[in-house]
Amino acid sequence: MTTRRNFIGTAGAVGAGAILTGTTVPASFAADTAPTAPDASTTQAARKKLARDNIRAVDTGMRTNYDAMRGNLTKHLDPIIIVNNDMVGGTYYLVQNGTVVETVKPVDEIFEMAKSIAHTPLGIYSICAPSLDPKYIVPAQVPYTDPHDLEMVAYNGPKNTGWVTPLQDFSKTLDTARKTLTDARLPADLTTSCGYIIDRGQAFIADTVKRGEFSMDAFEAFSADVYPSIRTNMYYSSRYQIDGVSALMTRWRQRVGDPAWSNLYVLVFSLWTTFELNQNSIILKNFMDQSKTDSHLIDLMTAQIVSDPVAVGLDNLARIVMDNIAAEMVFSTDQSTADALKGRPDLLSTEILKLLGEDGTGANTASSVTKGQVNQLVCPFHNRSATTPAVRA
Structure with a gap:
């Protein structure tokens, strides 16, 4: 009986690659990568280089076939959900047979509103931190603050006052948001917490500008003061994200059908800072076949928000699916x-x-x-x- 092992074993290197990838290898490629016999007059160094180039050609041949298979496989990936973890709670793409059939931003705008105001302390920090005193660490934070990290962040030093104008500009932005806050029609508790964060942020900015110095002590007192309100904003962001994603997943499951849904792959793109226990991944896991979440829910870390998440996602998933099968065939004894x-x-x-x-x-x-x-x-x-x-x- 012909088994996969003796079947592949009877093929040549290029032929086996073509069999595994399902692609046709052009004759010109076979000729280009065919081993070259050294001439009798070739020097030892040249023969060594030629021999090593011939060895490299084996890997080149593999990669050419691998890339061809990957390109073909992306057209057959199904069903897939790709999530770009952006500033509005995530853009979701439903992919069937390699084609996007629906694109949705499922999270209510209130998610974005709550997060925006909660970022007030971080906005102040981003302007002023370069002018910290790198020689001073708040005593309570000594066990948690790396002195070298602080030194790098405080690259301007405490005598620099370049932060004053940007901080005043940020205060104007806060003031505008405060004056129109009620028109946003947010939930009552969220409106209250947003108002408090803004008010305390403007007060801190005014005191800091008047003092002419950005103090870690004063900033940490401010951030501790607004923290309960930030927690309220975090609650509303989370609540609206759960509701929006849950509704979308319920609808998409009905569209795809339970048999196909059980094989669902989910790819979530997120920055390193949100990569572990990503909010979208936590929610999505509940809607997948629980026996497959370890292998089918895939968090992909990025350095920045991906401009074409579908193309990058399908390319990555094609590699994963290919290697899942290749692993058991190539390393069948280990x-x-x-x-x-x-x-x-x-x-x-x-x-x-x-x-x-x-x-x-x-x-x-x-x-x-x-x-x-x-x-x-x-x-x-x-x-x-x-x-x-x-x-x-």
Whole structure:
């Protein structure tokens, strides 16, 4: 009987790649990557370079086929929800067979309103922090503040007064928001908390400008004063986000149907600062097949808000889905290595940790590892017994 192993084993390198990827490899590519035989008059250095270029061509061939498969696979990904974790609670894209069928911003504007006013202390900090005294840390914060971080943030130093005009401009922005606050028609408790945050923020700015110095002590007293009101704003932001996303997920589940929904992949883009326990991910997890959330709910960390989340999301998911299958086929005798290929750990991480020793410096084991032991450690098949029975669907 032909099995996947002896079937792939009978194909050449380029042929096997084409079989696995489902793409046709052009003849010109095969010719370009074919090994080149060195001329008899070639110098040793040139022969070495040629040999290494021929070795690199193997990886080039793999990557060409891998990229072709990934491009084709994006057209078949289904169903997918991609979330761009933006300033309005998230833009949601429902993707079926690689195509966006609906785009929605599900969260009520009140989410944005509550967060906007809650950011008042952070707005003041952003203007004034460069003019802090880097030699002074509030005593209560000493265990939690890195002196070097403070020194870098306070890059202007306490004698700089460049913060005065920007702070006064920010106060004008707060004043305008305060005068029109009731017209926003926010819930009563939220209106009250927003008003208090703004009022205390303007008072702090006035005192700071009059004093001519930005003090960590005074700022922390101000931030502690408005903190209960900020918690109120956080409650309203969370409440409206939960309600909006929940309603959308209920509707999309009905549209997709339960059988397909059970295989749903969710990709959430978020900045590093909101990457762990991201608000959208927490809510979405409740609407997924709970047996698959560990593998199908994927948080993607970004350095900035993604301009084309659908294209980037589908490309990433195609890699993930491809590697899920490749892992079990390529590393069929070593489950730990297969799991690394399927997950976020670097494929060589386990071996590097072993070679460096338990403390990561190599002091315990690396210095005493012999060549034979290195071969054993690096071998991708040493962790799973050769007699491990194959599991067939």
